[in-house]
Amino acid sequence: xxxxxxxxxxxxxxxxxxxxxxxxxxxxxxxxxxxxxxxxxxxxxxxxxxxxxxxxxxxxxxxxxxxxxxxxxxxxxxxxxxxxxxxxxxxxxxxxxxxxxxxxxxxxxxx
Amino acid sequence: xxxxxxxxxxxxxxxxxxxxxxxxxxxxxxxxxxxxxxxxxxxxxxxxxxxxxxxxxxxxxxxxxxxxxxxxxxxxxxxxxxxxxxxxxxxxxxxxxxxxxxxxxxxxxxxxxxxxxxxxxxxxxxxxxxxxxxxxxxxxxxxxxxxxxxxxxxxxxxxxxxxxxxxxxxxxxxxxxxxxxxxxxxxxxxxxxxxxxxxxxxxxxxxxxxxxxxxxxxxxxxxxxxxxxxxxxxxxxxxxxxxxxxxxxxxxxxxxxxxxxxxxxxxxxxxxxxxxxxxxxxxxxxxxxxxxxxxxxxxxxxxxxxxxxxxxxxxxxxxxxxxxxxxxxxxxxxxxxxxxxxxxxxxxxxxxxxxxxxxxx
Ligand code: SF4
Numbered sequence: 521x522x523x524x525x526x527x528x529x530x531x532x533x534x535x536x537x538x539x540x541x542x543x544x545x546x547x548x549x550x551x552x553x554x555x556x557x558x559x560x561x562x563x564x565x566x567x568x569x570x571x572x573x574x575x576x577x578x579x580x581x582x583x584x585x586x587x588x589x590x591x592x593x594x595x596x597x598x599x600x601x602x603x604x605x606x607x608x609x610x611x612x613x614x615x616x617x618x619x620x621x622x623x624x625x626x627x628x629x630x631x
Numbered sequence: 632x633x634x635x636x637x638x639x640x641x642x643x644x645x646x647x648x649x650x651x652x653x654x655x656x657x658x659x660x661x662x663x664x665x666x667x668x669x670x671x672x673x674x675x676x677x678x679x680x681x682x683x684x685x686x687x688x689x690x691x692x693x694x695x696x697x698x699x700x701x702x703x704x705x706x707x708x709x710x711x712x713x714x715x716x717x718x719x720x721x722x723x724x725x726x727x728x729x730x731x732x733x734x735x736x737x738x739x740x741x742x743x744x745x746x747x748x749x750x751x752x753x754x755x756x757x758x759x760x761x762x763x764x765x766x767x768x769x770x771x772x773x774x775x776x777x778x779x780x781x782x783x784x785x786x787x788x789x790x791x792x793x794x795x796x797x798x799x800x801x802x803x804x805x806x807x808x809x810x811x812x813x814x815x816x817x818x819x820x821x822x823x824x825x826x827x828x829x830x831x832x833x834x835x836x837x838x839x840x841x842x843x844x845x846x847x848x849x850x851x852x853x854x855x856x857x858x859x860x861x862x863x864x865x866x867x868x869x870x871x872x873x874x875x876x877x878x879x880x881x882x883x884x885x886x887x888x889x890x891x892x893x894x895x896x897x898x899x900x901x902x903x904x905x906x907x908x909x910x911x912x913x914x915x916x917x918x919x920x921x922x923x924x925x926x927x928x929x930x931x932x933x934x935x936x937x938x939x940x941x942x943x944x945x946x947x948x949x950x951x952x953x954x955x956x957x958x959x960x961x962x963x964x965x966x967x968x969x970x971x972x973x974x975x976x977x978x979x980x981x982x983x984x985x986x987x988x989x990x991x992x
Binding site for chain 1 (some may be wrong): 673706977979
């Protein structure tokens with residue numbers, strides 16, 4: 521018998537622009553994402569000077585969806601979204617490098 | 632929309648603002664930097680001597696990032712770093728008092744010492760779809776019997792079993808009784824890690840009365856904690872902000888003694904001033920739990936101030952044991968980057984597929 525019969529629902533669309541969005545202010549729908557990416561991405565986007573407003577929400581906890589609202593001061597929101605994702609990726613790279621450098625390996629600790 | 636100037640600013644999460652800079656010039660310079668360059672300047676990771684020096688535990692300082700990043704890492708550690716756990720149990724015989732489904736559930740929760748990086752997800756692309764193979768599944772078997780006749784009991788008792796105390800010959804079955812059945816080239820592949828086994832040998836699985844037996848085969852697969860908590864690689868992952876305890880005025884003599892005695896975590900020490908008596912000093916602010924005991928009595932809040940550093944996280948990771956905590960941390964960063972990468976790909980696919988202007992209703 522399977523230990524867990526329940527499987528998490530999987531979103532059918534990974535990325536979508538919500539109806540009613542305009543070029544500079546849009547709502548993006550991310551499939552299979554939640555607060556993990558939502559809040560981090562929101563924070564990173566808010567650091568961008570060209571972002572006027574950014575917020576995210578998870579409309580319903582049992583739907584694998586995350587909405588991100590992005591309003592810019594003029595440039596296309598999609599472009600800034602990509603920049604935000606790249607910034608977050610850069611942050612990961614920096615973080616990884618620091619972790620590798622500063623935190624001793626488990627073996628070192630034992631000796 | 633354009634030209635609107637209202638901006639709401641909240642410290643620490645303000646858009647494009649630098650609050651802590653040595654000078655106005657530095658503040659302006661920093662504003663010109665890209666996000667990555669700014670992070671490069673503020674981010675700091677420091678290992679902290681962990682509590683008992685236990686290798687499954689790691690405490691480190693994460694400085695200069697927002698809570699949302701620390702929280703993303705915490706959430707990923709709990710729910711999205713993959714491990715291997717028992718997923719299917721084939722029960723051939725179970726005459727014990729524990730029902731099949733309860734037993735299967737108990738087995739599922741046993742942490743398996745298997746490097747998840749050496750496994751594929753079942754149904755992963757490139758691998759054979761939902762079929763179990765030697766690359767996505769490992770098999771354990773559990774075959775234990777408490778003979779009705781004590782003379783039939785082998786001596787010594789099979790590994791992972793023992794008699795419970797008392798005269799009734801009740802047999803304890805521990806996780807150590809699980810036996811790995813390698814398939815394909817798994818023996819060679821896992822040679823370096825000493826084969827596959829449960830992380831702990833002393834987890835009680837069931838108890839057998841004389842004459843009862845369990846025969847089961849267990850198939851393990853790779854999964855993530857979001858699917859089922861048994862896949863979570865950490866016992867816990869948490870963070871707290873660095874406490875700042877300061878004395879607003881000198882606390883001396885009798886009061887100093889009182890203050891030291893008040894704090895349950897021993898944050899304060901007495902400084903001996905030689906002839907001039909005693910003075911309290913903050914010796915171990917990191918230990919403070921913000922219990923507020925030291926400022927509870929009237930008047931003390933004028934003497935002691937409690938606060939926190941908003942971007943200094945004391946991050947703790949307790950691994951279950953299959954991977955050392957540092958590896959888990961690196962994995963979690965990788966998962967976050969993977970999320971960004973796949974989202975960038977999705978956005979680009981969207982852009983090339985649809986003209987953005989046209990997609991706008
Ligand atoms: S808040 Fe509690 S732990 Fe912190 S210094 Fe005061 S008494 Fe000690």
